[in-house]
Amino acid sequence: MPKLTEVSESSAHVGLTEALPVVAxxxxxxxxxxxxxxxxxxxxxxxxxxxxxxxxxxxxxxxLVSGTMRFTVDGVEHTMGEGDVIYLAPGARHALVADTACRMTLVMVDTTA
Structure with missing residues (x-):
């Protein structure tokens, strides 16, 4: 399990392109x-x-930070390019295929907290 990040503490995450490169x-x-x-x-x-x-x-x-991908939400396919955003309601079925090498950021929010 990843280390818990305290809600009350700010953090910075820099140099991610070098720290997390695309691997063949x-x-x-x-x-x-x-x-x-x-x-x-x-x-x-x-x-x-x-x-x-x-x-x-x-x-x-x-x-999607870089690259292109096909992102399917509840059976509907969306072609994503750099900077595009998709919101998924809790429980939404989804899948993806990278058309090129990609970098993506995902934020999950607990709606019950």
Missing amino acids: ESTTSRVLVNNDLLRVVQFTFDEGEMLTEHASPRAVVVQ
Whole structure:
């Protein structure tokens, strides 16, 4: 389990491009913030990598930092480019396929806290 990040303490996460590079034929991730209210995770995907359909009990905001991907939400596919954002309601089924090498930031928010 990633280290708990106190809600009352600020934090900075810099140099992520170097610290979390895109790895050939891989999906990688690093948890940046993790507490009772939210979790922030940065992912990298090599071209062709995917996440199969799943859901989160939390509300989720996904922002594509670089690259292009196809992101499916409740059966509807969206082509995402750099800077694009998708909001997922709690329980929304979703999946993705990286069309190019990608970097994505995911923020999960606990709507019950």
